[in-house]
Amino acid sequence: MDLLIVMFLLIVCGKVKFGQVEKNELKKPLHPTRAIPTAINCLATLLKEPIVRSLFVQADGVKLLVPLISPASSQQSIQLLYETCLCVWLLSYYEPAIEYLATSRALPRLIDVVKVSTKEKVVRVVVLTLRNLLPKGTFGAQMVDVGLPQVVQSLKAQAWSDEDLLEVLNQLEEGLKDNIKKLSSFDKYKQEVLLSHLDWSPMHKDPTFWRDNITNFEENDFQSSSFGNQFSYWLVAPNDANTVAEWPLPRNYLERMQRAFLPGSPLFQILRVLVTILDSSSDPRTLAVACFDLSQFIQYHPAGRIILTDLKAKERVMKLMNHDNAEVTKNALLCIQRLFLGAKYASFLLA
Structure with a gap:
């Protein structure tokens, strides 16, 4: 085995000129239908x-x-697709090839293939490739971002004759669940x-x-993770005294909440920083994610509206509704809707 073999294959594909990799142009294959399948x-x-x-990687x-x-x-x-994916699977055992695959569109292409392919051998070789790539570099995060967990669930629901495929x-x-846990730790969130x-990690x-x-x-x-379970339903009208009297709140909750917003209070520090980002950041993506996170806080915290109102978040978010960036205005609107309607009635407003 030597470089001549690889070069021969590349020549057949029309990718090599005078023994050098063609960098500036792609020549047509020597045969319009047979050259590439034969080389692959x-x-x-x-x-x-x-x-x-x-x-092959060096070439x-x-x-x-x-x-x-x-x-x-x-x-x-x-x-041809099967044999191409087979080549990629074999290359997924070689680190320099993985480094190149990480910078290419190989991953989204592989996922597009496995979404629609009905050929079991194609699905199997793609899934094996994805399993190999999962722990490498940022592949795990990318797979989660492009929705591979949902694709895997869909594949598992199908009938496959190969038992090994189901195991893979x-x-x-x-592996994807482990990556989601790593990507979804609160320490990582605080760091962001x-x-x-902020980015759409x-x-x-x-929801989890x-x-x-x-x-x-x-x-x-309030360090107890069961604190939120002491509420029987979402807070709806924080300014309505009659409604407040009916809320099944923990003892002294309102007094404790008032203390939370005294100057120098140590409570809700991350939330406070998140609110200040609305004033201090000029990055549209960061602003959009911050607005979305505030809307999530309203959605999942029983007193979310009260807390954000006391932190003067509403005024800051409303300013962003006139932002030049559509992503910012969309998420600012979602946040305002939840601030006004409350989580109970705005739960249908999905970002």
Whole structure:
């Protein structure tokens, strides 16, 4: 095995010119229908050898595979897709190839294929590839971001003749759950807020994160995770004295809430920082996520409206409803709707 073999395959695909990788243009394959399938078929065998993987990556061949990862319909194109994905699977055992795949569109293409493919062998090789890539670099976070957990659940619900495929799907599902937990820790959330750099990481829209961590916003006081369960329903009219008298609140709750907003109070520190971001940040993405998070706080905290009203969040959010960025105005509107309607009546307002 040597570089000549790899170069020959690339020449067949029309990607090499005079022994050098063609960087500036892509030549047409020597045969319009047979050249690429023949080259991929050979690669699927040759890449089983570690030395060939190394030579193939050195020859910059990985980038030639990525465009071939796309849903197929005809029998011939399905076979080409399968063998292309087989090549990617073999390369997923080689770190330099993984580094290139991480910077390409390989992942979304693989997921697009597995969403619609009905061929079990194609699904199997793609799932095996995703399992290999999951613990590498940022692949886990990317998989969560593009909705792979939902895709895996859908695949598990289908009838497959290969029992090993179901086992691999279970492994992939567990790995994705672990990644979601890592990405959704409250410590990670606090770090984002304190750095005033918010992005659409999975935790922001994950109902489990908000349910499990809502009392963590009540720092240095209401530390019990069961605190929120002491309320029988959402607060609806915080300014209505008659309604307040009917709320099944814990003893001395209103007095404790008043103390929470005294100068120097240690309570709701992360929430306070989140509110100040609305004034201090100029980044549209950060502002949009901050507005969304405040709406989530209203949705999941029994006293969310009272707390944010006392923190003067409403005025800050309303200013952002005239922001130039559509993403900011959308999430500012959602937050205002929940502030006015309350979580009980605004739960249907999904971001």
